[in-house]
Amino acid sequence: MSENGTGAVTFALTGRVDSLNAPELESQLMERLAGRAGAPVVLDASELQYISSAGLRVLLRVKKTNPDMTVTGVNSDVYEVLDMTGFTELMTVEKAYRTVSVEGCEEIGRGANGTIYRIDRDNVVKVYNNPDALEDIRHEREVARLALVLGIPTAISYDVVKVGDSYGSVFELLNASSFSKILAEQPDRMDWCVKEYVEMLRKIHGTLVPKGKLPDVRITALGWAEFMRDWLPEKAGEKLVALIRAVPHDDHMIHGDYHTKNLELQNDEVLLIDMDTLAVGHPIFELASIYNSFVGFSEYDHETIKRFQGFDRETGLTFWKKALAAYLGTTNEMKLREVEDKARVVGYARMIRRSIRRGGLDTEDGRAEIDLWKGELLELLDRVDDLTFDPDELELEALVENLPWVQEFIDSHLESTDCPPKAQMQISLAAEEIFVNIASYAYAPEKGRARVRVEVAGDPVTVTITFLDRGVPYDPLQREDPDVTLSADQRDIGGLGILLTKKTMDDVAYEYKDGQNILTLKKKI
Amino acid sequence: MLNVVNTFENGTARVDLEGRLDTVTAPELEKQLKDAMDDAAELVLGMEKLDYISSAGLRVLLSAHKIMAGKGGALKLTGVSDIIMDIFDTTGFSEILNIE
Numbered sequence: 001m002s003e004n005g006t007g008a009v010t011f012a013l014t015g016r017v018d019s020l021n022a023p024e025l026e027s028q029l030m031e032r033l034a035g036r037a038g039a040p041v042v043l044d045a046s047e048l049q050y051i052s053s054a055g056l057r058v059l060l061r062v063k064k065t066n067p068d069m070t071v072t073g074v075n076s077d078v079y080e081v082l083d084m085t086g087f088t089e090l091m092t093v094e095k096a097y098r099t100v101s102v103e104g105c106e107e108i109g110r111g112a113n114g115t116i117y118r119i120d121r122d123n124v125v126k127v128y129n130n131p132d133a134l135e136d137i138r139h140e141r142e143v144a145r146l147a148l149v150l151g152i153p154t155a156i157s158y159d160v161v162k163v164g165d166s167y168g169s170v171f172e173l174l175n176a177s178s179f180s181k182i183l184a185e186q187p188d189r190m191d192w193c194v195k196e197y198v199e200m201l202r203k204i205h206g207t208l209v210p211k212g213k214l215p216d217v218r219i220t221a222l223g224w225a226e227f228m229r230d231w232l233p234e235k236a237g238e239k240l241v242a243l244i245r246a247v248p249h250d251d252h253m254i255h256g257d258y259h260t261k262n263l264e265l266q267n268d269e270v271l272l273i274d275m276d277t278l279a280v281g282h283p284i285f286e287l288a289s290i291y292n293s294f295v296g297f298s299e300y301d302h303e304t305i306k307r308f309q310g311f312d313r314e315t316g317l318t319f320w321k322k323a324l325a326a327y328l329g330t331t332n333e334m335k336l337r338e339v340e341d342k343a344r345v346v347g348y349a350r351m352i353r354r355s356i357r358r359g360g361l362d363t364e365d366g367r368a369e370i371d372l373w374k375g376e377l378l379e380l381l382d383r384v385d386d387l388t389f390d391p392d393e394l395e396l397e398a399l400v401e402n403l404p405w406v407q408e409f410i411d412s413h414l415e416s417t418d419c420p421p422k423a424q425m426q427i428s429l430a431a432e433e434i435f436v437n438i439a440s441y442a443y444a445p446e447k448g449r450a451r452v453r454v455e456v457a458g459d460p461v462t463v464t465i466t467f468l469d470r471g472v473p474y475d476p477l478q479r480e481d482p483d484v485t486l487s488a489d490q491r492d493i494g495g496l497g498i499l500l501t502k503k504t505m506d507d508v509a510y511e512y513k514d515g516q517n518i519l520t521l522k523k524k525i
Numbered sequence: 526m527l528n529v530v531n532t533f534e535n536g537t538a539r540v541d542l543e544g545r546l547d548t549v550t551a552p553e554l555e556k557q558l559k560d561a562m563d564d565a566a567e568l569v570l571g572m573e574k575l576d577y578i579s580s581a582g583l584r585v586l587l588s589a590h591k592i593m594a595g596k597g598g599a600l601k602l603t604g605v606s607d608i609i610m611d612i613f614d615t616t617g618f619s620e621i622l623n624i625e
Binding site: 400401403404407421422425428429432433436484485486487496497499500503504 | 526547548549576577579580581583584607608611612615616617620621
């Protein structure tokens with residue numbers, strides 16, 4: 001028997017404890033605990049082979065005087081007895097862990113907290129980086145169970161093992177292959193991988209999580225932003241914090257480390273693994289981490305992705321672009337760029353912080369990488385004003401050459417309606433006039449951004465298009481209409497666009513509010 | 526996107542338009558028309574495959590009309606669709622331009 005620093009009394013249980021030797025065990029224990037009622041007791045059961053009900057009664061009696069009781073190193077036979085009799089609920093029971101070696105095993109996944117190896121045909125083990133990982137393992141098992149119950153297909157660990165000095169959790173994963181492996185070995189399956197990957201992503205983001213069950217990723221991201229304040233110019237740091245703070249709370253699930261090594265194809269079933277980063281929050285935080293996995297982390301050293309995912313940077317870039325387009329349901333390059341820019345704001349903040357904390361500033365390459373990311377982040381902070389995104393709203397740089405993207409965005413919203421070609425052309429015309437006006441005058445000679453919102457609703461169906469910009473206040477409707485009865489020689493070239501807009505739309509309205517020009521077009525179709 | 530096909534025969538320049546004539550594509554057409562009009566007594570714009578025209582396109586047509594008229598020639602539009610005709614009507618262009 002010994003005492004450790006916290007005053008706990010440790011006592012070793014050995015061999016077999018049954019009705020023959022239980023009284024002796026009891027008198028030994030009572031003797032050692034005399035005058036130490038209430039002290040924590042740790043019973044080391046690593047040499048214990050068997051315990052009968054007589055032995056269990058001894059434990060109960062000890063627990064009466066010393067309620068804080070832990071049994072450690074319990075083998076699986078003894079654990080079964082303790083579990084069956086309900087003792088595992090009365091006291092802390094820690095199992096003895098079987099030892100597993102991962103030497104020479106194939107690495108099939110790697111996440112923030114650990115690496116996954118295949119140990120045999122049917123089983124994999126996730127080895128945690130943190131040597132004191134039992135709490136992490138318990139957490140991951142709990143969130144994986146929660147995800148499974150909420151309808152997300154995932155593998156749940158059935159055993160905890162000792163791997164060297166670390167702990168690992170063992171999963172059954174039969175005949176499975178990670179999506180990274182498929183992408184690396186069968187590039188022609190790229191589109192199929194994108195489709196399945198995005199389907200799963202939508203499923204995750206469509207899952208509502210009961211309050212309090214998972215951490216809020218926004219709080220975590222605010223931590224990154226606060227950290228970054230010390231490394232950015234004051235204004236930029238403040239803006240980063242404000243942008244993240246302004247993202248609305250969202251109770252939908254996000255995975256948090258959703259790259260293709262964490263997606264497994266098992267026979268015909270797609271399974272998510274590595275669930276310890278599960279959280280709730282706005283999808284922009286997920287997209288940020290996806291951007292990092294496929295693009296951001298390998299922006300400085302293009303070989304990084306090869307080491308991590310097994311495929312090259314080109315594959316990573318293509319996968320990201322295709323997955324983002326499929327996730328947002330659009331091929332509109334401006335819409336994709338808008339969301340990508342927002343994701344990158346969060347992504348860079350996270351990568352820079354991570355690198356600095358891991359000693360990135362100590363090496364030349366590390367400093368160059370941080371500088372590259374920081375440059376991108378500052379450029380983004382200069383123009384991104386909001387991290388949320390909406391399928392009915394397009395935010396883009398107000399440049400005349402971007403007009404086709406505005407029109408494509410509007411057309412794609414009209415596609416699902418029975419909009420007659422004439423009305424569609426009139427809407428397109430009006431939108432052109434307004435957007436070109438903003439692009440030409442709102443910020444000249446500087447550049448700036450505009451937002452275009454498209455709503456199709458009501459009966460009769462009405463298309464409403466709203467243009468917003470933060471340029472100089474200007475009401476184009478105030479302009480006097482040109483005289484359309486004049487001859488060619490007398491005609492002034494100008495004002496026709498606004499005239500057409502007024503004549504073909506059912507309603508055109510302008511207001512200046514909160515520093516924004518807001519122009520709204522309405523057309524019944 | 527605007528596709529432009531130029532042909533020249535017996536003093537008549539013919540320019541067939543396909544696609545969208547808008548703020549983005551109008552400057553390029555304007556340049557091409559200036560070249561086409563150089564030696565032409567008549568400019569014919571084939572509009573059969575034109576899907577869209579905005580005020581920026583109308584400006585190009587008006588300026589071509591003025592240039593041709595200025596040198597005693599003519600601008601003629603052919604194959605104008607109903608949808609585009611509506612725009613000409615609204616803006617008074619149907620009164621100014623020579624539409625077949």
